[in-house]
Amino acid sequence: MTNCTTSALAKRHGRRRRMNGYTGDREPSPRIVSVFRRPDNTVCHARCGRPLSLQGVRALLEADFYCYACLAHVTIPLLVLDTMPVVAQAAF
Numbered sequence: 001m002t003n004c005t006t007s008a009l010a011k012r013h014g015r016r017r018r019m020n021g022y023t024g025d026r027e028p029s030p031r032i033v034s035v036f037r038r039p040d041n042t043v044c045h046a047r048c049g050r051p052l053s054l055q056g057v058r059a060l061l062e063a064d065f066y067c068y069a070c071l072a073h074v075t076i077p078l079l080v081l082d083t084m085p086v087v088a089q090a091a092f
């Protein structure tokens with residue numbers, strides 16, 4: 001027979017969470033800064049302001065883009081595509 005009651009276990013787990021720094025509260029994801037989207041839904045490279053070319057989607061998790069101006073590969077998680085900043089005119 002165990003001496004641990006439900007409340008004693010809850011207190012111990014709560015103490016462990018606080019010791020690990022985990023509070024259970026989720027913070028928002030960092031804002032995407034490597035790409036932006038024009039109002040016409042064109043995904044553009046933030047470095048040069050030029051449109052990116054979609055190369056494909058990996059495992060339904062990430063979209064691979066390529067910038068022909070910078071010759072750079074850019075990977076964007078699909079979950080953050082909707083949170084991408086919309087910029088009417090880039091100031092380059």
Ligand SMILES: [Zn+2]
Binds near residue numbers: 067
């Ligand atoms: Zn570029």
